[in-house]
Amino acid sequence: MKQQAAALPLQGASDIWRSRVRSAGVQAAVLLAPFVLYGLFLFANGVNPWTLYVSMIRSTFGDLYGLGEVLLKATPIILTGLAAALPAKAGLVNVGGEGQLAIGALFSTWFAVFYLDQMSAWVGIPLMLLAGALGGAVWAGITAALKVSGRLNETITSLLLNYVAAYTVSFFVHGLLKDPESFNWPFSPEISPALRLPILDGTRLHIGFAVAIAFAAVVWFVLAKTRVGFRIRVLGSNRLAAERAGFNINRTYVAVLLAGGVLAGIAGMIEIAGIEGRLRPETGADYGYLGFLAAMMAWNHPVRLIATGFLLGMISVAGNTLEIGSGLPSSSVHILMGLVLFFILGSRRQKEG
Secondary structure, eight states, X not given: OHHHHHHHHHHHHHHHHHHHHHHHHHHHHHHHHHHHHHHHHHHXXXXXXXXXXXXXXXXXXXXXXXXXXXXXXXXXXXXXXXXXXXXXXXXXXXXXXXXXXXXXXXXXXXXXXXXXXXSOHHHHHHHHHHHHHHHHHHHHHHHHHHHHTSOOOHHHHHHHHHHHHXXXXXXXXXXXXXXXXXXTOSOOOOOOGGGSOOBOTTSXXXXXXXXXXXXXXXXXXXXXXXXXXXXXXXXXXXXXXXXXXXXXXXXXHHHHHHHHHHHHHHHHHHIIIIIISSOOTTTTTTHHHHHHHHHHHTTTOHHHHHHHHHHHHHHHHHHHHHHHHHSSOGGGHHHHHHHHHHHHHHHHHXXXX
């Protein structure tokens, strides 16, 4: 009897270890299978998948400039991914990162052009960042208000607001924010050089990537180490238990949606101050959806999101190599991203079942 009792903890530890190994194997298969299927697609089009994959890796990691381009792409993906991951921990689906980024870019450009033009970088850049955060929060606040007051599904409202945001930005760049010297092209005046983010010599990489990493660390700390994070995770796991524990459900919903909007709005500001230098109708296009995909790939874990954002950034940059090396359009990489999404959704459904 004593030997059996002593063997129980060992058997339990062995079962836990096997479960973790199995889970890691499933995650690895989910990430690798899309590349295998995409390789078959390339092969069917007369392209050697192995050669192309090697050239794609070399183009993105072969020199400092290529690596910088990957990190540039990963920056808004990480931030918009956090904008989806944080509400997801509370059981919400925020697909509005695209629109929140766009309105954040609009707010930051508006303040930079009309109010911050003569300010130094030490004052102007933080104020511009706050303006972007405010814009993202305002747009996410619409989704939060409709969720709490109107009981509307946040997935639908946040998704539809992306289109409203695109038309809103287009309205301003064709009107109040249009550059008078643009020869009728729809974009805003260029922001002051003092408001541009510092870059690394020899690349276009700016400090926005460090900002994205810092926010990922903050979100992880809040979720994992604070009482607020515990309440968010309890709500996301079991709303009924959260209600019986006396949690303010609506307040938490509003808080996580607004925080997600702030993160996406900051991504919009970084695109303006770090890359574009002015607002255009297509500023930050598709980053919100890529961020949502990155969050799903990371199972809404803020630290894993850094890795998945980096992976999607690499795939995005490698699209140019794909076009040159295979003759296929660079947009073909969206097939690979779509395959990744389908495998993530399939693995989740199997896990839930």
